[in-house]
Amino acid sequence: MESARLLVDLLGKDRASVTELLEARCRATPDAPFVRHQSGRWTYGGAWEEMRRFAGFLSVHVEPRPRVAMYLSKRPEALWAWFGTTLAGGIHVALNRAHKGELLADMARRSKAKLLVTEESAWASLPDPARCGFSRVLFVDAAPRNAHVQGVELLDWDAVRRAPPGAIVPSAPSDTASLLYTSGTTGRSKAVLVPHNMYARGGANVAAAFEFKPKDVIHDWAPLSHIGGQMHMTLAAVSSGACLAQYDTFSRTRFWDQIAESRATAFFGFSNVLSLLMMAPEGPADRRHTLRVGLVAHMQEKAQLAFEARFGVKLWDTYGMSEGEPMTLPAQGVPPGCSGAPGPDFELAIADENDNPLPAGEVGRIVMRPKVADVMMKAYEDDDDATLDAWRNLWFHTQDLGRLDERGFLWYVDRLKHSIRRAGENISSAEVERALKAHPDVHDCAVVGVPDPLTVEAVKAVVVPRAGASLDAPSLHAYAAREMARFMVPRYIEIRAVLPYTDVGKVKRDELHAPGPGLWDAEEPGRDRL
């Protein structure tokens, strides 16, 4: 795929700051719709005024080139604050609205931001702002009644409305645009410094691969603290001149109404979104919609094909992470269940345990290198050890297992740390899950390793039955024994009503290790051994 073509079309060059991209887009198509939300609609020209005003607010209230932390739901003000910070030459610190307590306070302190932008409804989950290092808190709506914190100035959105349009402070394509925290389901999250050019080129490459056009409307509930919400939605829209239809969360019951009201042509989700939408009874309305394409992460072939066949929407996976996006993109010939072709700015490889590249077809750690400058993170801030470890042998090391096929397409296999070590065998939790999900009565499941004195780890499956199905552990165990290698068969099976998911659709595996009420053990004394 030709790279950064939309940037060249818009700016006459193939690397850029987000500042340059925003200004060029808003000047090129000021009357085109950019954002629609329950609170209003904005053209690119109108949005430009909002961003300029936020930059003006910053020029009055904070230091030059500030770091501005945002703890917000998906809403237009989140965009004005992000891009207003960008126009002011500052750094957007993207805090996940799902975090709270000490974890949130720790991220806030590490970000070194003095200004927090948040919303009234967030007040209850916020730790003491002073303890977070904030000296000012700006509410995009109204400051909560009676809110008062010693030494912290609380402001409401009127302070922004009153601000004059701010001067535009240029940034270089290699400058840091955002600081975001890796979602890491285990371990302290790392602060990723994302350069301007990564957003500018990445957004343009996503838009080109998904063929976004000015007439496209993107159904967008992706959190703006997540690289997908930032790049695959927002910057892909900006670089192509498309419109974002913002919703604060994914709703199974309201999804099709939202598509109808916004006339959305594209949507975004994680693989659980597909199974949620498939739960609705089939009907003639399944094909009466405007959607043409979906960006869905980590789909399995079966789920992808069923959804595409039923709703007539083409789905594509993309692979990447805060440290580098988009590592894969749609391309001619990419089969269902595949993560896509390498993005034009990246070289992907599969490394063995010694860090040497493996041939096509073999499974190993996914590693990558940028083909052009400033399309990957600049570093993990204040964590040189982690950066150097991630960069050893001049490869960026993901934490994922995958393989490249003969055509160079990437197949995601599993998280590295989800591999289970049982008596000398390395078991991929994803492979066990795939086999169990093929059982007609299994709706969802997740497989983890639990400590075992004899075998290092034992395999545990947590299973959600299909609605209306009766599923018991012994019969599922017998099924597993028929369908998979003996060492992969789960010793423990736990039936649950629902699996715990993060707000970006990843199973919270850490919560699956502790025995639940329905735990069944195949090796319980008195029970026949396999």
Place this chain on the structure above:
Amino acid sequence: MESARLLVDLLGKDRASVTELLEARCRATPDAPFVRHQSGRWTYGGAWEEMRRFAGFLSVHVEPRPRVAMYLSKRPEALWAWFGTTLAGGIHVALNRAHKGELLADMARRSKAKLLVTEESAWASLPDPARCGFSRVLFVDAAPRNAHVQGVELLDWDAVRRAPPGAIVPSAPSDTASLLYTSGTTGRSKAVLVPHNMYARGGANVAAAFEFKPKDVIHDWAPLSHIGGQMHMTLAAVSSGACLAQYDTFSRTRFWDQIAESRATAFFGFSNVLSLLMMAPEGPADRRHTLRVGLVAHMQEKAQLAFEARFGVKLWDTYGMSEGEPMTLPAQGVPPGCSGAPGPDFELAIADENDNPLPAGEVGRIVMRPKVADVMMKAYEDDDDATLDAWRNLWFHTQDLGRLDERGFLWYVDRLKHSIRRAGENISSAEVERALKAHPDVHDCAVVGVPDPLTVEAVKAVVVPRAGASLDAPSLHAYAAREMARFMVPRYIEIRAVLPYTDVGKVKRDELHAPGPGLWDAEEPGRDRL
């Protein structure tokens, strides 16, 4: 070029520790000559006993896996100490015997080595060993008479002779084998951590490219503190089973006698070695020798062709540095004056000022990536900032300017920091030097930038006339004005009898800035302007 073939032949695998390589070679050809020196001759089998004994000495006197600093001239004991440390699972700290005083003490302290291996003649240039952090000093000959240092144990080589053969402590290919200091003509030198596999594969690749065979004898005066002496000489010999003829320095007057006595087939040098050897009057003896090939760094086409034509010896340049070797090697079709084809383990590119790759033919910074694991430095020790800066955008950044031609061959242009900024022009000192050296009366010259209030920098040429030639600054200046762009013409010309060189043949440019007695200024008041 096929990579690491000699390793596969010897060990059945393509990555290895130096320990494995040494053991395999010494077992495979124990009776083949390995080292000849004025003090004796050693076969691989005999050398194995010496190394084992040094490892035994370490097991008695120092901690397991020690760091052992070496401050030695080129001599067999330097090899026994280096490889004995390797067999003991330790780290060889290579101190340049040319250093002294506080600079040496600083390197010694940073190395964290507790044991220094040195020689009697070095005692005078050594700072107080205790101040260097050493608790033991071992002399490979005898401890100097009356030497005594409070708190430091002084040992002589008898302590090694008495030691039992040491146990072999295995190392992984990715483990650090040596710590060496970048020679950096300016700035504090950095401590490069070189992994075992870089030596093992690098030595095998050099040997294969130069077609070293067991019958080859390599005339070797390359310091063992330098990656070239370590890899291109020593490990290339070990991997191919060739013999090293050790000499403690390069001697213009004794060179051909040494070639005759050792029956050397290969030699090593920097480009100044060629001009030194060309100074001898031509004669029929020029072709009566055993040399077939020379490894000579940074040759210019004219010098290479003249030497090859006169002596009938094929010369090849190789490019690389402590952080990664060999980045280039000889190959079919590489023209004179060229640095060679990319080594099989490296991807080379030329980067523009934004770090983006440039097309063939364009001049920019030489950058590189390893194609396999553990063939580049692990890091600069205790200097994460320098390591991260060198690795930005997942390229290793050299400090050199170069270009790749259409066939992918590398042409070295200049040191990045040797480019001179004069009134908005970037001038390559190497280009000015090349033009001046083409003058029939110029034997050697070096060009530097000196501060100038009007033009930022002014060009200064320090020139050594050809023996017997009469050369004056005004006529050379007039010549320069005819031969090069006006902005490149040196304002200052200084005639000297000799240029200052480092022990590895690089001009000490820092010593050229201060005005010498013969300084001539083209813009001296009263003198006609160009």
